[in-house]
Amino acid sequence: MTADIARESESDLAASLFVGSGEMAQRCRAFDWSTTPVGPVSTWSQSLRTTAGILLESRNPMFLWWGPELVQFYNDAYRPSLGLGDRHEHALGAKGREF
Secondary structure: OOOOHHHHHHHHHHHHHHOOOOHHHHHHOOOOOOHOOOOOHHHHHHHHHHHHHHHHHOOOOOOEOOOOEEEEEEEEOOHHHHHHOHHHHHHHHOOOOOO
16 A cells, blocks of 8 residues: 555545544544554544544533543543643644643
């Protein structure tokens, strides 16, 4: 499989997983998860896929730390909890202990 096909497949999978028009769904679709400890979306467990989908669809503030590295996920309703400035820009996919 070429790198272009792999990227396209990963992009298609992210688009089907991170549905919705909210900012965080869009950011999750565009985010390069392969740079994080959770790895590419194609390698995620069904549990993580389901949990991420529920989190993004919720109107209630939701935040998730996943795995031993505590990789961070959150939704649009939670975003204001991160405060003003660029903190929000760096929180998605960050390791909890480093953020």
